[in-house]
Amino acid sequence: MSAPKQRAGGTWVGRSIRRLEDPALVAGRGRFTADLNAERHVRFVRSPLASGRIEKIAGPPGVMLVTAADLAGVRPIEPMLHKFNYVPVAQSILAEGVVCFVGEPFAAVVAASEAEAEDFADRVEVSIVEAPATIDARDALAERAPAVHAQVARNVLVDGEITTTDFERVWAAAPMRVKISARSRRQNATPLEARAAHAAFDRSSGRVTLTCTTQMPHLTRTAIADLLGMPEADLRVVAPDVGGGFGQKMSLAPEYVLLVWLARRLRTSVAWTEDRRENLIASYHSRDQYLDIEGAFDADGKLRALRGDIVANIGAYSCFPTTGAVEPLMALAELPGPYDVQAYSCRARGVLTHTCPMAPFRGVSRPAITFAIERLMDKAAQALALDPVEIRRRNLVRTFPYTSATGLVFDEASYREALEVAVAAVDMPAFRERQRKARAAGRHLGIGLATFSERTGYGTPAFAARGMGITPGWETVELSMDPSGFVEARIGASPHGQGLRTTLAQIVADQVGLAPDRIRVVHGDTDRTPYGWGTFASRSLVISGGATLLAAQKLRAKLTRIAAHLLEAAPEDIALEGGEARVAGTDRAMPVAELARAVYHRRHELPPEIAPGLAESATYDPPGTFSNACHVAIVEVDAETGGVTIERFVVVEDAGRIINPMIANGQIHGGVMHGIANALYEEIVYDDAGNILTASLADYLPPTLREAPAIEVHHLETLTSASVTQAKGLGEGGGIGAPAAVINAINDALTPFGVSIDEMPATPQRIRAALRAASEKAA
Amino acid sequence: MTGKIDITLHINGESFAIRCEPRRTLADAIRDDCGQTGTHIGCEHGVCGACTVLVDGEPVRACLMFAVQAEGRAIRTVEGLAKGDELHPLQRAFMEHHGLQCGFCTPGFLMLAAGVLEREPDIGDDDLLDVLSSNLCRCTGYQNIIKAVRAAAAGMRGR
Numbered sequence: 001m002s003a004p005k006q007r008a009g010g011t012w013v014g015r016s017i018r019r020l021e022d023p024a025l026v027a028g029r030g031r032f033t034a035d036l037n038a039e040r041h042v043r044f045v046r047s048p049l050a051s052g053r054i055e056k057i058a059g060p061p062g063v064m065l066v067t068a069a070d071l072a073g074v075r076p077i078e079p080m081l082h083k084f085n086y087v088p089v090a091q092s093i094l095a096e097g098v099v100c101f102v103g104e105p106f107a108a109v110v111a112a113s114e115a116e117a118e119d120f121a122d123r124v125e126v127s128i129v130e131a132p133a134t135i136d137a138r139d140a141l142a143e144r145a146p147a148v149h150a151q152v153a154r155n156v157l158v159d160g161e162i163t164t165t166d167f168e169r170v171w172a173a174a175p176m177r178v179k180i181s182a183r184s185r186r187q188n189a190t191p192l193e194a195r196a197a198h199a200a201f202d203r204s205s206g207r208v209t210l211t212c213t214t215q216m217p218h219l220t221r222t223a224i225a226d227l228l229g230m231p232e233a234d235l236r237v238v239a240p241d242v243g244g245g246f247g248q249k250m251s252l253a254p255e256y257v258l259l260v261w262l263a264r265r266l267r268t269s270v271a272w273t274e275d276r277r278e279n280l281i282a283s284y285h286s287r288d289q290y291l292d293i294e295g296a297f298d299a300d301g302k303l304r305a306l307r308g309d310i311v312a313n314i315g316a317y318s319c320f321p322t323t324g325a326v327e328p329l330m331a332l333a334e335l336p337g338p339y340d341v342q343a344y345s346c347r348a349r350g351v352l353t354h355t356c357p358m359a360p361f362r363g364v365s366r367p368a369i370t371f372a373i374e375r376l377m378d379k380a381a382q383a384l385a386l387d388p389v390e391i392r393r394r395n396l397v398r399t400f401p402y403t404s405a406t407g408l409v410f411d412e413a414s415y416r417e418a419l420e421v422a423v424a425a426v427d428m429p430a431f432r433e434r435q436r437k438a439r440a441a442g443r444h445l446g447i448g449l450a451t452f453s454e455r456t457g458y459g460t461p462a463f464a465a466r467g468m469g470i471t472p473g474w475e476t477v478e479l480s481m482d483p484s485g486f487v488e489a490r491i492g493a494s495p496h497g498q499g500l501r502t503t504l505a506q507i508v509a510d511q512v513g514l515a516p517d518r519i520r521v522v523h524g525d526t527d528r529t530p531y532g533w534g535t536f537a538s539r540s541l542v543i544s545g546g547a548t549l550l551a552a553q554k555l556r557a558k559l560t561r562i563a564a565h566l567l568e569a570a571p572e573d574i575a576l577e578g579g580e581a582r583v584a585g586t587d588r589a590m591p592v593a594e595l596a597r598a599v600y601h602r603r604h605e606l607p608p609e610i611a612p613g614l615a616e617s618a619t620y621d622p623p624g625t626f627s628n629a630c631h632v633a634i635v636e637v638d639a640e641t642g643g644v645t646i647e648r649f650v651v652v653e654d655a656g657r658i659i660n661p662m663i664a665n666g667q668i669h670g671g672v673m674h675g676i677a678n679a680l681y682e683e684i685v686y687d688d689a690g691n692i693l694t695a696s697l698a699d700y701l702p703p704t705l706r707e708a709p710a711i712e713v714h715h716l717e718t719l720t721s722a723s724v725t726q727a728k729g730l731g732e733g734g735g736i737g738a739p740a741a742v743i744n745a746i747n748d749a750l751t752p753f754g755v756s757i758d759e760m761p762a763t764p765q766r767i768r769a770a771l772r773a774a775s776e777k778a779a
Numbered sequence: 780m781t782g783k784i785d786i787t788l789h790i791n792g793e794s795f796a797i798r799c800e801p802r803r804t805l806a807d808a809i810r811d812d813c814g815q816t817g818t819h820i821g822c823e824h825g826v827c828g829a830c831t832v833l834v835d836g837e838p839v840r841a842c843l844m845f846a847v848q849a850e851g852r853a854i855r856t857v858e859g860l861a862k863g864d865e866l867h868p869l870q871r872a873f874m875e876h877h878g879l880q881c882g883f884c885t886p887g888f889l890m891l892a893a894g895v896l897e898r899e900p901d902i903g904d905d906d907l908l909d910v911l912s913s914n915l916c917r918c919t920g921y922q923n924i925i926k927a928v929r930a931a932a933a934g935m936r937g938r
Binding site: 018019021022023025026027028029030032034035037114115190191192193194241242243244246273275276496497498499662663665666669670671672673674696697698702704705706708710711734 | 856
């Protein structure tokens with residue numbers, strides 16, 4: 001791993017300082033939602049069938065049972081998108097009349113303890129008349145497929161198409177076509193803390209405090225208040241320590257809505273903690289896509305035109321706020337990836353099925369589209385007898401700003417350089433020699449590349465382009481310094497493991513000349529923080545970090561004016577550092593905390609134009625910036641068993657200015673591990689009737705440390721003008737590139753067998769099936 | 780409902796007299812009846828290891844043991860790892876090497892590693908990796924957990 005850079009000059013940005021989050025967490029003093037006590041406990045009763053009409057629900061006598069019939073006046077979740085032929089569908093908080101997926105809650109039991117609630121839930125009797133179900137997205141498109149919602153023809157929730165004006169001409173003119181039918185199987189983000197919520201009614205104020213595992217507390221408050229018809233002011237949403245999210249916790253959980261309703265109805269506190277089975281069957285899924293793509297290349301391997309047909313299974317409902325269109329539309333906009341191709345034609349559909357709804361999961365569609373296009377590149381290279389590195393060299397975007405075929409503007413990045421650094425790091429010629437010798441000895445080594453862009457930190461205009469009914473984007477940060485000289489930063493973002501309390505403190509520290517441990521970042525509480533959109537889409541360090549910098553610059557300016565007056569110097573001669581305001585080049589200095597004392601407690605010593613107090617705020621709404629990376633995997637495939645071992649994994653990442661290299665590397669490691677899981681292990685499997693066969697962690701397989709290769713990370717730092725801190729986001733990139741790199745490596749290893757594995761996860765069964773089919777064909 | 784019984788649990792040297800059903804898991808008892816919420820529950824079926832605690836020095840998945848089975852035995856949880864203000868070498872190493880992100884799996888990993896290193900300070904690296912692969916982490920990709928535990932192990936041997 002490249003050594004974390006220690007920036008010169010005594011500044012904090014760029015240093016691998018320890019996280020401010022950690023002391024409480026390592027001591028077992030974190031505060032997670034399920035740690036709270038409640039008077040009443042809730043257990044949801046979930047549908048055992050994928051599709052059917054509810055005839056009767058009966059609970060055991062004397063037990064509080066809530067069904068849709070009790071929820072008159074509570075609006076259903078019905079997110080809106082104003083583009084791409086989107087048809088809105090509504091999801092009742094508890095299933096009303098019909099059930100649409102196994103795991104859909106149709107009733108809730110309330111009892112004095114969790115155990116009692118579970119016992120009562122087991123005794124709830126339900127009569128459901130089973131109806132035909134459609135589980136696979138392609139089957140759901142068939143004319144005679146059962147409709148998940150009557151108003152949605154052929155189950156097509158969203159149908160987007162982009163064709164550039166000169167597509168047909170360029171397509172026809174290019175001499176060579178290469179095709180890939182890629183399949184990405186369904187996954188569950190599986191944060192180690194499943195969902196949980198605790199809603200407490202305050203009899204004095206009439207308010208409810210909802211503590212829950214969410215990535216977006218403010219929008220959770222807006223959504224629940226709207227659905228229940230209550231003023232937002234009567235609801236406080238708190239996201240305490242949150243045990244991972246990866247996107248699963250950025251969509252509104254209907255269960256949370258019911259908790260608030262119950263707290264108001266019962267005028268007490270109620271709690272629900274999801275168990276792992278519920279999480280696997282009924283929390284949001286992701287990644288279930290078919291991607292048919294075809295490239296038209298010229299004889300030199302330049303991709304001239306690209307076309308695609310993408311079908312995404314979005315499950316039974318549309319998630320709030322992004323809608324179920326988020327995966328297909330991300331694929332539509334970003335399929336060309338980092339490759340320069342201006343002739344483009346693609347259709348992407350989101351299809352309803354009787355399965356658990358999909359929602360964003362780290363990478364959102366890009367693990368699948370990167371997989372598809374990186375397979376296409378390798379296949380084209382093979383057809384043209386080109387090196388996989390060379391074909392990428394010839395196609396990567398090189399001049400900036402670059403406007404893609406879909407209108408995305410790429411800011412400064414290092415696609416080509418990242419590729420070269422990665423290839424040098426693995427010493428490609430030496431590897432090929434080793435591969436040759438291994439093959440001669442009957443061992444199958446392979447190397448796989450993935451180059452990709454990662455769109456991060458996008459603000460309002462980018463979300464507005466999607467046509468979402470609710471358009472996220474900006475973030476606000478409020479900074480104040482108290483009279484003792486401590487700084488509080490209140491942010492609308494809602495980190496849950498990303499270390500933002502530390503990185504934002506580093507940004508502030510450099511501006512006001514204090515150490516980061518004197519800066520406390522407050523997040524995840526709608527009573528304490530300005531309205532904001534939360535933490536998702538690799539946005540927080542860019543947008544909340546940008547707002548933090550802008551607010552801190554204002555605070556710095558005011559501190560400088562105060563110091564200039566008290567030290568009798570010109571403001572431009574004042575430096576804030578090491579806890580002091582100093583007149584540059586002199587020994588005249590005073591502690592920063594003294595400036596705070598003066599502006600609060602001795603204002604008469606200051607000129608009248610310096611207002612009392614030290615509170616500044618700023619809002620940042622950037623255009624968006626693209627990170628980039630090249631991943632290289634070296635694997636060994638056991639052709640007898642289909643087992644895959646990852647021997648080496650190299651990441652060359654460019655996320656602009658790195659605020660804290662230790663934290664950045666941690667994000668990359670975690671993302672790569674998700675990507676490896678995506679490539680090899682994790683899969684939610686449904687049977688034809690819509691039952692989930694992978695409802696425990698013994699069947700759904702998050703990798704352990706034994707499956708984790710060492711991950712080498714190299715950093716490039718392209719300083720972009722598209723972000724005020726010059727930092728780009730990097731939360732998702734690890735998961736975007738790794739699946740393609742790993743499966744390309746598997747295919748490279750198996751080149752002598754003439755197979756093409758275009759499905760993920762590439763399980764031993766799938767690898768063996770491909771090898772078997774190839775040997776039968778040969779025989 | 781099932782009858783409750785009186786038991787006493789000894790957690791980190793403190794006695795907790797509780798009344799619970801025989802079916803109550805040790806994990807629930809530690810968290811809900813004894814208020815020690817540092818021990819987390821991730822799957823309740825013995826795979827993720829987030830609820831790992833030490834019972835008479837041995838790492839145990841507290842979701843797979845009944846509270847009554849732990850009566851009279853010495854239970855250690857993450858809250859008992861530090862000696863007053865002095866953190867355990869593993870706690871320091873996890874901070875130093877960024878062995879945690881969201882922190883949900885951390886107590887389980889700390890207790891798992893503490894259990895093995897206290898019993899077998901000279902454990903070989905391969906065996907150590909085997910033990911650590913008992914638990915799941917979704918954030919770190921494990922790289923820094925390995926680094927942290929190796930560093931703590933070296934430090935503990937050196938003392």
